[in-house]
Amino acid sequence: MTSPVVLQAIGLTKRFRDGPREVCPFRDLNLSVSTGETLAIVGPSGVGKSTLLQLLGGLDRPTSGEVQFQGAAFSTMTDTQRTELRNDAIGFVYQFHHLLGEFSALDNVAMPLWIRRMPRSIARQQAQAILARVGLADRLEHRPAQLSGGERQRVAIARALVTKPAVVLADEPTGNLDREAAGRVFDLLMEGVRNQSSALVVVTHDPALAARCDRRYEMSRPD
Ligand SMILES: Nc1ncnc2c1ncn2[C@@H]1O[C@H](COP(=O)(O)OP(=O)(O)OP(=O)(O)O)[C@@H](O)[C@H]1O
Ligand SMILES: [Mg+2]
Incomplete structure:
Protein backbone atom coordinates (compact mmCIF):
# COMPACT_ATOMS: atom_id res chain seq x y z
CA MET A 1 0.00 0.00 0.00
CA THR A 2 1.38 3.43 -0.85
CA SER A 3 1.24 6.18 1.76
CA PRO A 4 -0.57 9.42 0.98
CA VAL A 5 1.50 12.36 -0.19
CA VAL A 6 1.82 14.99 2.54
CA LEU A 7 3.79 17.69 0.79
CA GLN A 8 4.32 18.21 -2.90
CA ALA A 9 6.26 20.80 -4.90
CA ILE A 10 5.05 21.17 -8.46
CA GLY A 11 7.10 23.03 -11.06
CA LEU A 12 8.60 25.17 -8.32
CA THR A 13 10.73 28.12 -9.41
CA LYS A 14 12.25 30.78 -7.17
CA ARG A 15 13.94 33.93 -8.40
CA PHE A 16 15.35 36.66 -6.21
CA ARG A 17 15.77 40.06 -7.79
CA ASP A 18 18.11 42.52 -6.19
CA GLY A 19 18.33 45.57 -8.44
CA PRO A 20 19.91 44.46 -11.71
CA ARG A 21 21.10 41.17 -10.24
CA GLU A 22 18.95 38.11 -10.33
CA VAL A 23 19.49 34.83 -8.51
CA CYS A 24 17.47 31.79 -9.52
CA PRO A 25 18.41 28.95 -7.19
CA PHE A 26 16.01 26.47 -8.79
CA ARG A 27 13.65 26.17 -11.68
CA ASP A 28 10.76 23.76 -12.28
CA LEU A 29 11.51 21.63 -9.25
CA ASN A 30 9.22 18.68 -8.53
CA LEU A 31 9.29 16.85 -5.25
CA SER A 32 6.96 14.98 -2.96
CA VAL A 33 7.10 13.39 0.45
CA SER A 34 4.62 10.86 1.83
CA THR A 35 3.34 10.10 5.30
CA GLY A 36 6.07 8.58 7.44
CA GLU A 37 8.72 9.03 4.76
CA THR A 38 12.12 10.59 5.43
CA LEU A 39 13.73 12.64 2.66
CA ALA A 40 17.19 14.19 2.73
CA VAL A 47 22.10 25.86 -4.26
CA GLY A 48 18.78 26.79 -2.64
CA LYS A 49 18.17 24.19 0.06
CA SER A 50 17.04 26.66 2.73
CA THR A 51 14.98 28.53 0.16
CA LEU A 52 13.24 25.28 -0.81
CA LEU A 53 12.49 24.47 2.83
CA GLN A 54 10.97 27.93 3.34
CA LEU A 55 8.71 27.35 0.34
CA LEU A 56 7.76 23.84 1.51
CA GLY A 57 6.76 25.30 4.85
CA GLY A 58 4.70 28.10 3.33
CA LEU A 59 7.02 30.73 4.83
CA ASP A 60 7.83 32.20 1.44
CA ARG A 61 6.12 32.24 -1.96
CA PRO A 62 7.50 30.73 -5.15
CA THR A 63 7.98 32.82 -8.28
CA SER A 64 6.03 30.16 -10.14
CA GLY A 65 4.75 26.68 -9.50
CA GLU A 66 3.16 25.67 -6.24
CA VAL A 67 3.43 23.74 -3.01
CA GLN A 68 0.53 21.57 -1.95
CA PHE A 69 -0.07 20.39 1.55
CA GLN A 70 -2.25 17.26 1.50
CA GLY A 71 -3.51 18.31 -1.90
CA ALA A 72 -4.28 21.96 -1.03
CA ALA A 73 -2.06 24.65 -2.57
CA PHE A 74 -0.65 27.23 -0.13
CA SER A 75 -1.37 29.87 -2.78
CA THR A 76 -5.13 29.28 -2.44
CA MET A 77 -5.09 29.80 1.35
CA THR A 78 -5.47 33.04 3.26
CA ASP A 79 -2.58 34.15 5.48
CA THR A 80 -4.57 33.03 8.53
CA GLN A 81 -5.22 29.60 7.06
CA ARG A 82 -1.56 29.23 6.19
CA THR A 83 -0.47 30.24 9.67
CA GLU A 84 -2.92 27.83 11.25
CA LEU A 85 -1.82 25.01 9.00
CA ARG A 86 1.81 25.67 9.85
CA ASN A 87 1.08 25.62 13.54
CA ASP A 88 -1.04 22.47 13.31
CA ALA A 89 0.74 20.34 10.82
CA ILE A 90 4.32 21.47 10.26
CA GLY A 91 7.27 21.36 12.65
CA PHE A 92 10.39 23.41 11.90
CA VAL A 93 13.93 22.81 13.09
CA TYR A 94 16.31 25.61 12.13
CA GLN A 95 20.06 25.43 11.89
CA PHE A 96 20.54 27.83 14.78
CA HIS A 97 17.72 26.52 16.96
CA HIS A 98 15.71 29.82 17.15
CA LEU A 99 14.75 29.10 20.74
CA LEU A 100 13.42 31.95 22.86
CA GLY A 101 16.22 33.02 25.17
CA GLU A 102 14.03 34.26 28.00
CA PHE A 103 12.17 30.97 28.35
CA SER A 104 13.16 27.64 29.87
CA ALA A 105 13.60 24.53 27.71
CA LEU A 106 10.24 23.30 28.99
CA ASP A 107 8.41 26.52 28.09
CA ASN A 108 10.07 26.68 24.66
CA VAL A 109 8.74 23.21 23.89
CA ALA A 110 5.31 23.86 25.43
CA MET A 111 4.86 27.08 23.44
CA PRO A 112 3.44 25.54 20.21
CA LEU A 113 0.85 23.79 22.39
CA TRP A 114 -0.10 27.03 24.18
CA ILE A 115 -0.52 28.67 20.81
CA ARG A 116 -3.01 25.92 20.06
CA ARG A 117 -4.79 26.89 23.29
CA MET A 118 -3.99 23.68 25.11
CA PRO A 119 -4.33 24.16 28.88
CA ARG A 120 -0.97 25.11 30.40
CA SER A 121 -0.65 22.15 32.73
CA ILE A 122 -1.31 19.59 30.00
CA ALA A 123 1.02 21.41 27.61
CA ARG A 124 3.78 21.31 30.21
CA GLN A 125 3.22 17.59 30.81
CA GLN A 126 3.48 16.83 27.10
CA ALA A 127 6.54 19.05 26.70
CA GLN A 128 8.17 17.34 29.66
CA ALA A 129 7.49 13.89 28.20
CA ILE A 130 9.06 14.72 24.87
CA LEU A 131 12.07 16.42 26.48
CA ALA A 132 12.58 13.21 28.46
CA ARG A 133 12.53 11.28 25.19
CA VAL A 134 15.38 13.38 23.82
CA GLY A 135 17.36 12.87 27.02
CA LEU A 136 16.76 16.26 28.63
CA ALA A 137 14.61 15.30 31.63
CA ASP A 138 17.12 17.01 33.90
CA ARG A 139 17.38 20.24 31.89
CA LEU A 140 13.73 21.35 31.92
CA GLU A 141 14.27 24.69 33.65
CA HIS A 142 17.51 25.61 31.86
CA ARG A 143 17.36 28.54 29.48
CA PRO A 144 18.94 28.13 26.01
CA ALA A 145 22.10 30.02 27.07
CA GLN A 146 22.60 27.48 29.84
CA LEU A 147 22.53 24.53 27.43
CA SER A 148 25.19 23.06 25.13
CA GLY A 149 24.80 23.34 21.34
CA GLY A 150 23.66 19.72 21.06
CA GLU A 151 21.21 20.16 23.93
CA ARG A 152 19.74 23.25 22.27
CA GLN A 153 19.24 21.32 19.04
CA ARG A 154 17.51 18.57 21.01
CA VAL A 155 15.18 21.17 22.54
CA ALA A 156 14.50 22.50 19.03
CA ILE A 157 13.71 18.97 17.84
CA ALA A 158 11.40 18.39 20.81
CA ARG A 159 9.64 21.67 19.99
CA ALA A 160 9.15 20.63 16.36
CA LEU A 161 7.79 17.21 17.34
CA VAL A 162 5.57 18.15 20.27
CA THR A 163 2.50 18.94 18.17
CA LYS A 164 2.85 15.61 16.30
CA PRO A 165 2.95 17.42 12.96
CA ALA A 166 2.26 15.65 9.67
CA VAL A 167 5.65 16.85 8.45
CA VAL A 168 8.86 18.08 10.05
CA LEU A 169 11.14 20.39 8.03
CA ALA A 170 14.68 20.51 9.37
CA ASP A 171 17.42 22.78 7.97
CA GLU A 172 20.86 21.45 8.88
CA PRO A 173 19.66 20.45 12.35
CA THR A 174 23.11 19.09 13.17
CA GLY A 175 25.20 21.53 11.13
CA ASN A 176 27.00 23.17 14.01
CA LEU A 177 27.71 20.02 16.02
CA ASP A 178 30.69 17.69 16.05
CA ARG A 179 30.28 14.36 14.29
CA GLU A 180 29.37 12.33 17.33
CA ALA A 181 26.86 14.84 18.72
CA ALA A 182 25.44 15.28 15.19
CA GLY A 183 24.87 11.53 14.90
CA ARG A 184 23.08 11.40 18.24
CA VAL A 185 20.87 14.41 17.50
CA PHE A 186 20.04 12.99 14.07
CA ASP A 187 19.07 9.64 15.68
CA LEU A 188 16.66 11.45 17.99
CA LEU A 189 15.11 13.30 15.10
CA MET A 190 14.66 10.10 13.06
CA GLU A 191 13.29 8.19 16.04
CA GLY A 192 10.91 11.05 16.86
CA VAL A 193 9.41 11.29 13.39
CA ARG A 194 9.17 7.50 13.04
CA ASN A 195 7.41 7.15 16.40
CA GLN A 196 4.64 9.46 15.32
CA SER A 197 4.66 8.71 11.56
CA SER A 198 5.53 12.29 10.66
CA ALA A 199 7.17 12.82 7.29
CA LEU A 200 10.61 14.42 7.45
CA VAL A 201 12.41 16.68 5.01
CA VAL A 202 15.91 17.30 6.28
CA VAL A 203 18.69 19.38 4.75
CA THR A 204 22.11 18.02 5.56
CA HIS A 205 25.65 18.39 4.27
CA ASP A 206 26.61 15.04 5.73
CA PRO A 207 26.32 12.10 3.27
CA ALA A 208 26.33 9.58 6.13
CA LEU A 209 23.30 11.25 7.71
CA ALA A 210 21.56 11.62 4.34
CA ALA A 211 22.06 7.89 3.76
CA ARG A 212 19.93 7.14 6.80
CA CYS A 213 16.87 8.65 5.12
CA ASP A 214 14.48 6.67 2.92
CA ARG A 215 15.26 8.93 -0.06
CA ARG A 216 17.70 11.64 -1.10
CA TYR A 217 17.01 14.61 -3.32
CA GLU A 218 20.11 16.15 -4.78
CA MET A 219 20.01 19.82 -5.72
CA SER A 220 22.41 21.23 -8.28
CA ARG A 221 22.71 24.59 -9.96
CA PRO A 222 20.48 25.17 -12.95
CA ASP A 223 22.53 25.99 -16.03
N1 LIG B 1 16.24 36.97 0.32
C1 LIG B 1 17.12 36.75 -0.67
N2 LIG B 1 17.40 37.70 -1.57
C2 LIG B 1 18.28 37.49 -2.59
N3 LIG B 1 18.93 36.32 -2.77
C3 LIG B 1 18.70 35.34 -1.89
C4 LIG B 1 17.78 35.49 -0.79
N4 LIG B 1 17.75 34.33 -0.09
C5 LIG B 1 18.61 33.51 -0.71
N5 LIG B 1 19.17 34.10 -1.79
C6 LIG B 1 20.14 33.48 -2.72
O1 LIG B 1 19.62 32.25 -3.17
C7 LIG B 1 20.63 31.27 -3.22
C8 LIG B 1 20.22 30.07 -2.40
O2 LIG B 1 20.26 30.38 -1.01
P1 LIG B 1 19.95 29.30 0.11
O3 LIG B 1 20.10 29.96 1.42
O4 LIG B 1 18.64 28.66 -0.18
O5 LIG B 1 21.13 28.24 -0.15
P2 LIG B 1 21.49 26.90 0.66
O6 LIG B 1 21.51 25.79 -0.33
O7 LIG B 1 20.60 26.76 1.82
O8 LIG B 1 22.99 27.20 1.12
P3 LIG B 1 23.77 26.74 2.45
O9 LIG B 1 24.11 25.29 2.25
O10 LIG B 1 24.98 27.60 2.45
O11 LIG B 1 22.87 26.98 3.63
C9 LIG B 1 21.90 31.94 -2.74
O12 LIG B 1 22.68 32.26 -3.86
C10 LIG B 1 21.43 33.19 -2.03
O13 LIG B 1 22.34 34.24 -2.19
MG1 LIG C 1 20.91 26.85 3.89
Whole structure:
Protein backbone atom coordinates (compact mmCIF):
# COMPACT_ATOMS: atom_id res chain seq x y z
CA MET A 1 0.00 0.00 0.00
CA THR A 2 1.38 3.43 -0.85
CA SER A 3 1.24 6.18 1.76
CA PRO A 4 -0.57 9.42 0.98
CA VAL A 5 1.50 12.36 -0.19
CA VAL A 6 1.82 14.99 2.54
CA LEU A 7 3.79 17.69 0.79
CA GLN A 8 4.32 18.21 -2.90
CA ALA A 9 6.26 20.80 -4.90
CA ILE A 10 5.05 21.17 -8.46
CA GLY A 11 7.10 23.03 -11.06
CA LEU A 12 8.60 25.17 -8.32
CA THR A 13 10.73 28.12 -9.41
CA LYS A 14 12.25 30.78 -7.17
CA ARG A 15 13.94 33.93 -8.40
CA PHE A 16 15.35 36.66 -6.21
CA ARG A 17 15.77 40.06 -7.79
CA ASP A 18 18.11 42.52 -6.19
CA GLY A 19 18.33 45.57 -8.44
CA PRO A 20 19.91 44.46 -11.71
CA ARG A 21 21.10 41.17 -10.24
CA GLU A 22 18.95 38.11 -10.33
CA VAL A 23 19.49 34.83 -8.51
CA CYS A 24 17.47 31.79 -9.52
CA PRO A 25 18.41 28.95 -7.19
CA PHE A 26 16.01 26.47 -8.79
CA ARG A 27 13.65 26.17 -11.68
CA ASP A 28 10.76 23.76 -12.28
CA LEU A 29 11.51 21.63 -9.25
CA ASN A 30 9.22 18.68 -8.53
CA LEU A 31 9.29 16.85 -5.25
CA SER A 32 6.96 14.98 -2.96
CA VAL A 33 7.10 13.39 0.45
CA SER A 34 4.62 10.86 1.83
CA THR A 35 3.34 10.10 5.30
CA GLY A 36 6.07 8.58 7.44
CA GLU A 37 8.72 9.03 4.76
CA THR A 38 12.12 10.59 5.43
CA LEU A 39 13.73 12.64 2.66
CA ALA A 40 17.19 14.19 2.73
CA ILE A 41 17.90 17.32 0.67
CA VAL A 42 21.55 17.52 -0.29
CA GLY A 43 23.62 19.81 -2.49
CA PRO A 44 26.36 22.43 -2.36
CA SER A 45 26.15 25.68 -0.44
CA GLY A 46 24.01 28.33 -2.10
CA VAL A 47 22.10 25.86 -4.26
CA GLY A 48 18.78 26.79 -2.64
CA LYS A 49 18.17 24.19 0.06
CA SER A 50 17.04 26.66 2.73
CA THR A 51 14.98 28.53 0.16
CA LEU A 52 13.24 25.28 -0.81
CA LEU A 53 12.49 24.47 2.83
CA GLN A 54 10.97 27.93 3.34
CA LEU A 55 8.71 27.35 0.34
CA LEU A 56 7.76 23.84 1.51
CA GLY A 57 6.76 25.30 4.85
CA GLY A 58 4.70 28.10 3.33
CA LEU A 59 7.02 30.73 4.83
CA ASP A 60 7.83 32.20 1.44
CA ARG A 61 6.12 32.24 -1.96
CA PRO A 62 7.50 30.73 -5.15
CA THR A 63 7.98 32.82 -8.28
CA SER A 64 6.03 30.16 -10.14
CA GLY A 65 4.75 26.68 -9.50
CA GLU A 66 3.16 25.67 -6.24
CA VAL A 67 3.43 23.74 -3.01
CA GLN A 68 0.53 21.57 -1.95
CA PHE A 69 -0.07 20.39 1.55
CA GLN A 70 -2.25 17.26 1.50
CA GLY A 71 -3.51 18.31 -1.90
CA ALA A 72 -4.28 21.96 -1.03
CA ALA A 73 -2.06 24.65 -2.57
CA PHE A 74 -0.65 27.23 -0.13
CA SER A 75 -1.37 29.87 -2.78
CA THR A 76 -5.13 29.28 -2.44
CA MET A 77 -5.09 29.80 1.35
CA THR A 78 -5.47 33.04 3.26
CA ASP A 79 -2.58 34.15 5.48
CA THR A 80 -4.57 33.03 8.53
CA GLN A 81 -5.22 29.60 7.06
CA ARG A 82 -1.56 29.23 6.19
CA THR A 83 -0.47 30.24 9.67
CA GLU A 84 -2.92 27.83 11.25
CA LEU A 85 -1.82 25.01 9.00
CA ARG A 86 1.81 25.67 9.85
CA ASN A 87 1.08 25.62 13.54
CA ASP A 88 -1.04 22.47 13.31
CA ALA A 89 0.74 20.34 10.82
CA ILE A 90 4.32 21.47 10.26
CA GLY A 91 7.27 21.36 12.65
CA PHE A 92 10.39 23.41 11.90
CA VAL A 93 13.93 22.81 13.09
CA TYR A 94 16.31 25.61 12.13
CA GLN A 95 20.06 25.43 11.89
CA PHE A 96 20.54 27.83 14.78
CA HIS A 97 17.72 26.52 16.96
CA HIS A 98 15.71 29.82 17.15
CA LEU A 99 14.75 29.10 20.74
CA LEU A 100 13.42 31.95 22.86
CA GLY A 101 16.22 33.02 25.17
CA GLU A 102 14.03 34.26 28.00
CA PHE A 103 12.17 30.97 28.35
CA SER A 104 13.16 27.64 29.87
CA ALA A 105 13.60 24.53 27.71
CA LEU A 106 10.24 23.30 28.99
CA ASP A 107 8.41 26.52 28.09
CA ASN A 108 10.07 26.68 24.66
CA VAL A 109 8.74 23.21 23.89
CA ALA A 110 5.31 23.86 25.43
CA MET A 111 4.86 27.08 23.44
CA PRO A 112 3.44 25.54 20.21
CA LEU A 113 0.85 23.79 22.39
CA TRP A 114 -0.10 27.03 24.18
CA ILE A 115 -0.52 28.67 20.81
CA ARG A 116 -3.01 25.92 20.06
CA ARG A 117 -4.79 26.89 23.29
CA MET A 118 -3.99 23.68 25.11
CA PRO A 119 -4.33 24.16 28.88
CA ARG A 120 -0.97 25.11 30.40
CA SER A 121 -0.65 22.15 32.73
CA ILE A 122 -1.31 19.59 30.00
CA ALA A 123 1.02 21.41 27.61
CA ARG A 124 3.78 21.31 30.21
CA GLN A 125 3.22 17.59 30.81
CA GLN A 126 3.48 16.83 27.10
CA ALA A 127 6.54 19.05 26.70
CA GLN A 128 8.17 17.34 29.66
CA ALA A 129 7.49 13.89 28.20
CA ILE A 130 9.06 14.72 24.87
CA LEU A 131 12.07 16.42 26.48
CA ALA A 132 12.58 13.21 28.46
CA ARG A 133 12.53 11.28 25.19
CA VAL A 134 15.38 13.38 23.82
CA GLY A 135 17.36 12.87 27.02
CA LEU A 136 16.76 16.26 28.63
CA ALA A 137 14.61 15.30 31.63
CA ASP A 138 17.12 17.01 33.90
CA ARG A 139 17.38 20.24 31.89
CA LEU A 140 13.73 21.35 31.92
CA GLU A 141 14.27 24.69 33.65
CA HIS A 142 17.51 25.61 31.86
CA ARG A 143 17.36 28.54 29.48
CA PRO A 144 18.94 28.13 26.01
CA ALA A 145 22.10 30.02 27.07
CA GLN A 146 22.60 27.48 29.84
CA LEU A 147 22.53 24.53 27.43
CA SER A 148 25.19 23.06 25.13
CA GLY A 149 24.80 23.34 21.34
CA GLY A 150 23.66 19.72 21.06
CA GLU A 151 21.21 20.16 23.93
CA ARG A 152 19.74 23.25 22.27
CA GLN A 153 19.24 21.32 19.04
CA ARG A 154 17.51 18.57 21.01
CA VAL A 155 15.18 21.17 22.54
CA ALA A 156 14.50 22.50 19.03
CA ILE A 157 13.71 18.97 17.84
CA ALA A 158 11.40 18.39 20.81
CA ARG A 159 9.64 21.67 19.99
CA ALA A 160 9.15 20.63 16.36
CA LEU A 161 7.79 17.21 17.34
CA VAL A 162 5.57 18.15 20.27
CA THR A 163 2.50 18.94 18.17
CA LYS A 164 2.85 15.61 16.30
CA PRO A 165 2.95 17.42 12.96
CA ALA A 166 2.26 15.65 9.67
CA VAL A 167 5.65 16.85 8.45
CA VAL A 168 8.86 18.08 10.05
CA LEU A 169 11.14 20.39 8.03
CA ALA A 170 14.68 20.51 9.37
CA ASP A 171 17.42 22.78 7.97
CA GLU A 172 20.86 21.45 8.88
CA PRO A 173 19.66 20.45 12.35
CA THR A 174 23.11 19.09 13.17
CA GLY A 175 25.20 21.53 11.13
CA ASN A 176 27.00 23.17 14.01
CA LEU A 177 27.71 20.02 16.02
CA ASP A 178 30.69 17.69 16.05
CA ARG A 179 30.28 14.36 14.29
CA GLU A 180 29.37 12.33 17.33
CA ALA A 181 26.86 14.84 18.72
CA ALA A 182 25.44 15.28 15.19
CA GLY A 183 24.87 11.53 14.90
CA ARG A 184 23.08 11.40 18.24
CA VAL A 185 20.87 14.41 17.50
CA PHE A 186 20.04 12.99 14.07
CA ASP A 187 19.07 9.64 15.68
CA LEU A 188 16.66 11.45 17.99
CA LEU A 189 15.11 13.30 15.10
CA MET A 190 14.66 10.10 13.06
CA GLU A 191 13.29 8.19 16.04
CA GLY A 192 10.91 11.05 16.86
CA VAL A 193 9.41 11.29 13.39
CA ARG A 194 9.17 7.50 13.04
CA ASN A 195 7.41 7.15 16.40
CA GLN A 196 4.64 9.46 15.32
CA SER A 197 4.66 8.71 11.56
CA SER A 198 5.53 12.29 10.66
CA ALA A 199 7.17 12.82 7.29
CA LEU A 200 10.61 14.42 7.45
CA VAL A 201 12.41 16.68 5.01
CA VAL A 202 15.91 17.30 6.28
CA VAL A 203 18.69 19.38 4.75
CA THR A 204 22.11 18.02 5.56
CA HIS A 205 25.65 18.39 4.27
CA ASP A 206 26.61 15.04 5.73
CA PRO A 207 26.32 12.10 3.27
CA ALA A 208 26.33 9.58 6.13
CA LEU A 209 23.30 11.25 7.71
CA ALA A 210 21.56 11.62 4.34
CA ALA A 211 22.06 7.89 3.76
CA ARG A 212 19.93 7.14 6.80
CA CYS A 213 16.87 8.65 5.12
CA ASP A 214 14.48 6.67 2.92
CA ARG A 215 15.26 8.93 -0.06
CA ARG A 216 17.70 11.64 -1.10
CA TYR A 217 17.01 14.61 -3.32
CA GLU A 218 20.11 16.15 -4.78
CA MET A 219 20.01 19.82 -5.72
CA SER A 220 22.41 21.23 -8.28
CA ARG A 221 22.71 24.59 -9.96
CA PRO A 222 20.48 25.17 -12.95
CA ASP A 223 22.53 25.99 -16.03
N1 LIG B 1 16.24 36.97 0.32
C1 LIG B 1 17.12 36.75 -0.67
N2 LIG B 1 17.40 37.70 -1.57
C2 LIG B 1 18.28 37.49 -2.59
N3 LIG B 1 18.93 36.32 -2.77
C3 LIG B 1 18.70 35.34 -1.89
C4 LIG B 1 17.78 35.49 -0.79
N4 LIG B 1 17.75 34.33 -0.09
C5 LIG B 1 18.61 33.51 -0.71
N5 LIG B 1 19.17 34.10 -1.79
C6 LIG B 1 20.14 33.48 -2.72
O1 LIG B 1 19.62 32.25 -3.17
C7 LIG B 1 20.63 31.27 -3.22
C8 LIG B 1 20.22 30.07 -2.40
O2 LIG B 1 20.26 30.38 -1.01
P1 LIG B 1 19.95 29.30 0.11
O3 LIG B 1 20.10 29.96 1.42
O4 LIG B 1 18.64 28.66 -0.18
O5 LIG B 1 21.13 28.24 -0.15
P2 LIG B 1 21.49 26.90 0.66
O6 LIG B 1 21.51 25.79 -0.33
O7 LIG B 1 20.60 26.76 1.82
O8 LIG B 1 22.99 27.20 1.12
P3 LIG B 1 23.77 26.74 2.45
O9 LIG B 1 24.11 25.29 2.25
O10 LIG B 1 24.98 27.60 2.45
O11 LIG B 1 22.87 26.98 3.63
C9 LIG B 1 21.90 31.94 -2.74
O12 LIG B 1 22.68 32.26 -3.86
C10 LIG B 1 21.43 33.19 -2.03
O13 LIG B 1 22.34 34.24 -2.19
MG1 LIG C 1 20.91 26.85 3.89
